[in-house]
Amino acid sequence: MDLESIPGVGEKTARALEALDEPERALRRGDVATIATAPGITQGRAARIARGAIRQEHDDPGGFLATDRAREVYREVLGLLKERTVTDYAAQRLETIYPSPRRSRIEDVQAFAREAIDRDYDDAVLEALEGLEPLRNPGDVRVRERCLATTDAERYSEAKEAIPELSVEIVEDAQGLAELARGYSTVIALDESFAGVTLEGDVQVKPGALENPAEVVPERPLSFFARNRDRLQAAVEVHQAAALEPACDLAALEDGLSRLDEDGTVAGDDELDRLTTAVDDLDAAASAAESVANDRLREAIREQDVTIEGSDLLSLVERGAGVDSLLSRELADEYAAAVEAAREHLIDALDLDQGESEIARRAFSDEPAFPVERDEAVVSRLREELTAAKERRAGRLKRELAADLADQREGARQLVRDALELDVELAIARFAREYECTMPEFVESEARGASEDDGAATESDDPVGFAIEGGQSPLLDEPLEAIDPVDYAVSDVALLSGVNSGGKTSTLDLVAGVVVLAHMGLPVPAERVRLRRFDDLHYHAKTQGTLDAGAFESTVREFADLAQGGEGSLVLVDELESITEPGASAKIIAGILEALSENGATAVFVSHLAGEIREMADYDVTVDGIEAVGLVDGELEVNRSPVKDHLARSTPELIVEKLADEARDDAVATNGGAPDGEGDPEPVFYDRLLEKFD
Structure with a gap:
C-alpha cells in the first residue's frame, strides 16, 4: 500500500505511519488505536486516515451523501451509535464506518455487525469498559546506573545504535573499567579480552550483549508494561466480565503486572524494598543517630560530678588538651555507650544486614569527641554499597520479570485491541436492540448485477x-x-x-x-x-x-x-x-x-x-x-x-367534512329527528365545498 496515495496523507504523515509495526494492517482494519500511536497523530486524525485508507482499499469514490440533509442524517444516526459507546476510542472508531456504495465494503461491515448484534452484555461489562483506554507508547527509556564499555571505536558506534538507553564509554584497559565501576552501579564490558579480569564493583563481561538488548536493558520491554499497567489491567477485567477469549495468558499477565510499578520498578520484593528505603533514609537516619549519641552524652554530663585537681587541669592545658581528653579521662564509658547507641540506631533504622552493618559501625569513631559527628566518607561508602546492592537486585528482578513478560507483549496489545473493539460491537448491539433492528437485504436487478465487477448481494x-x-x-x-x-x-x-x-x-x-x-x-x-x-x-x-x-x-x-x-x-x-x-x-x-x-x-x-x-x-x-x-x-x-x-385527503378537506357532518346532525336534531335537514343552508354550503375536493 502506497501510504502517500491515501487521501489526507502526505510525506510527513507517511513517515509517521511507517514507524508502526504493521501500518497496512492497521489501516485496512480501521485500527484507530494503533494508528494513533504513530508520532504526531491524534485519535481523530487517525479515524480520518483510516477512513481514507478504507475508501482506497474498496475503490470507493466517496460522495454517497450528496446533500447537506443527507449528511445531517448520517451524523444523527452516527451520533446515536456513539452515544452508546463507553470509550473515546469506540466513538472515534465508529467514524470509520460510513455509508458506501461498494458491495465489498458493505459486506465487510455487515460481517462485523452480525457478530456484534449477537454479543451479550450487562452492567458489569459496561463498568469494566469505563476504565479502558488505548495503549500508550512507552517513550524514551534512559538508564543512568549502568553503562557499556569497549576498547573498539566501531563497537562503540554499534552499541550507541543498538542500546541507546545506556551510556557507552571507550576504555583502554582494565584500569579504565575499574574507574567506570566507581561511577556506575554496573559496567558491562563488550570485549572478550576482559574475560577473567577481576575488578572491584559489578563489572560484567558480555560480548554478545548487543544481540540481546532486553537482557542488558530489561527496562526496554518493561517500560511498555509499566506505562500501560492500568490499561492492561482494565482490558483483563473487560475480558473476564465479558467472558472473551483472551489473546494471552491472563493469569500470567496479571502476575507480571502485580510485580511492576507504574514507574518501571519491580514491586513486591521485600529485599529490594529494604535496600530502596535504606538508600532513601540514609541521611536522615545518620542525623538521627548523631542526635541519639549527643543526647545521651549531654544527659551523662548533667548527671556526672566531675572533679579535676588543679595540677591535672594545668597538665591538660599545658598539653593543649581540650574537652576530648576530658571525655576520654572522665566519661570514657559513657561516650562508648553513646556511640554504640548511635551505631545501633543507624543499623536498626535502615534494617542493615551483617556486611552493611560493619560499614555503618565505622560511621561513628571510637575516639571521644563532642558533639558526636558522623564520618561523611563512611556514610558515602555505605550509600554506594547500598545503591549498588539495590541496583544489582533491581536489575536481576527486572531481567527475570522481563523474561516472564517477553512473550506476553503482542498478546497484551491484542488483548487491549479486542477489548476496545468490544465497545464498538456493543454500541452496535445496544443500538440494534433498543431500536429492534434487523440486517437489511440488498437486492440488485439482473442487469446491474451483471454489469458491475463487484456483483450484487441478491439478483x-x-x-x-x-x-x-x-x-x-x-x-x-x-x-x-x-x-x-x-x-x-x-x-x-x-x-x-x-x-x-x-x-x-x-x-x-x-x-x-x-x-x-x-x-x-x-x-x-x-x-x-x-x-x-x-x-x-x-x-x-x-x-x-x-x-x-x-x-x-x-x-x-x-x-x-x-x-x-x-x-x-x-x-x-x-x-x-x-x-x-x-x-x-x-x-x-x-x-x-x-x-x-x-x-x-x-x-x-x-x-x-x-x-x-x-x-x-x-x-x-x-x-x-x-x-x-x-x-x-x-x-x-x-x-x-x-x-x-x-x-x-388534505387536512382542510377533513375539517370541511367534519363541519358538514356536524351541520347535518344539528339539522336533524332541530327537525325533531327527521332526516330532512339536507335542504338547510349550512349543510348545503359544506357539501358544496366538499365537491370541490373530488
Whole structure:
C-alpha cells in the first residue's frame, strides 16, 4: 500500500505511519488505536486516515451523501451509535464506518455487525469498559546506573545504535573499567579480552550483549508494561466480565503486572524494598543517630560530678588538651555507650544486614569527641554499597520479570485491541436492540448485477428501490413505543401526499436513516428491509420560504445533473414546491419526475401538489398517500404507512367534512329527528365545498 496515495496523507504523515509495526494492517482494519500511536497523530486524525485508507482499499469514490440533509442524517444516526459507546476510542472508531456504495465494503461491515448484534452484555461489562483506554507508547527509556564499555571505536558506534538507553564509554584497559565501576552501579564490558579480569564493583563481561538488548536493558520491554499497567489491567477485567477469549495468558499477565510499578520498578520484593528505603533514609537516619549519641552524652554530663585537681587541669592545658581528653579521662564509658547507641540506631533504622552493618559501625569513631559527628566518607561508602546492592537486585528482578513478560507483549496489545473493539460491537448491539433492528437485504436487478465487477448481494428481476416493513425512525425524538411502525416501498419515482403533521417528513427521515445505515453495513430499525445498492443519496429538506432567482437557478441545475446521471441515486425531496409559485412548482416538479423516471432513479417527492403534478406529467406518476382516518377531539388520526397509488385527503378537506357532518346532525336534531335537514343552508354550503375536493 502506497501510504502517500491515501487521501489526507502526505510525506510527513507517511513517515509517521511507517514507524508502526504493521501500518497496512492497521489501516485496512480501521485500527484507530494503533494508528494513533504513530508520532504526531491524534485519535481523530487517525479515524480520518483510516477512513481514507478504507475508501482506497474498496475503490470507493466517496460522495454517497450528496446533500447537506443527507449528511445531517448520517451524523444523527452516527451520533446515536456513539452515544452508546463507553470509550473515546469506540466513538472515534465508529467514524470509520460510513455509508458506501461498494458491495465489498458493505459486506465487510455487515460481517462485523452480525457478530456484534449477537454479543451479550450487562452492567458489569459496561463498568469494566469505563476504565479502558488505548495503549500508550512507552517513550524514551534512559538508564543512568549502568553503562557499556569497549576498547573498539566501531563497537562503540554499534552499541550507541543498538542500546541507546545506556551510556557507552571507550576504555583502554582494565584500569579504565575499574574507574567506570566507581561511577556506575554496573559496567558491562563488550570485549572478550576482559574475560577473567577481576575488578572491584559489578563489572560484567558480555560480548554478545548487543544481540540481546532486553537482557542488558530489561527496562526496554518493561517500560511498555509499566506505562500501560492500568490499561492492561482494565482490558483483563473487560475480558473476564465479558467472558472473551483472551489473546494471552491472563493469569500470567496479571502476575507480571502485580510485580511492576507504574514507574518501571519491580514491586513486591521485600529485599529490594529494604535496600530502596535504606538508600532513601540514609541521611536522615545518620542525623538521627548523631542526635541519639549527643543526647545521651549531654544527659551523662548533667548527671556526672566531675572533679579535676588543679595540677591535672594545668597538665591538660599545658598539653593543649581540650574537652576530648576530658571525655576520654572522665566519661570514657559513657561516650562508648553513646556511640554504640548511635551505631545501633543507624543499623536498626535502615534494617542493615551483617556486611552493611560493619560499614555503618565505622560511621561513628571510637575516639571521644563532642558533639558526636558522623564520618561523611563512611556514610558515602555505605550509600554506594547500598545503591549498588539495590541496583544489582533491581536489575536481576527486572531481567527475570522481563523474561516472564517477553512473550506476553503482542498478546497484551491484542488483548487491549479486542477489548476496545468490544465497545464498538456493543454500541452496535445496544443500538440494534433498543431500536429492534434487523440486517437489511440488498437486492440488485439482473442487469446491474451483471454489469458491475463487484456483483450484487441478491439478483432479482423485480424492480426494487427500497421496501421497509415495520420501520420506526430513530431520528424521532420519541421513545420507541410511541413511534408507529411504517410500511413503505418504492421501486421507481413516487409522489407522497398526505395531511399536515401526518408524518410525511418523518417517513422521508425513516427512509433516509434506513438507507444510510444499510449502506454503512449496519442493522436498520425495521422488521424487514429490502433495497437496492444506491450510488448516492440526495435528500433535499423543506425550503423555508420562496427562493430568490439565484438560489432557484442553482436548485434547478442540481436536479438537471441528477436527471443526466442519477440512475443509481436515491432522491428524497420534501415539498420542493416552496421554491417558487405553486403553479410553476407543479410544472417544474412534473418535469423533474419525468427525467428521473426515464433515467431509472429511485425517488420520493413529498408534495401538497400531488394532484396537480400528476395532471401535468406526461406519464402515469405513482402517488402514495399517508391517509388520515379522521379528526378526533381536534386531533388527526393517521395511518402512518403510506397507501400505494392513493392521493391522500388534505387536512382542510377533513375539517370541511367534519363541519358538514356536524351541520347535518344539528339539522336533524332541530327537525325533531327527521332526516330532512339536507335542504338547510349550512349543510348545503359544506357539501358544496366538499365537491370541490373530488
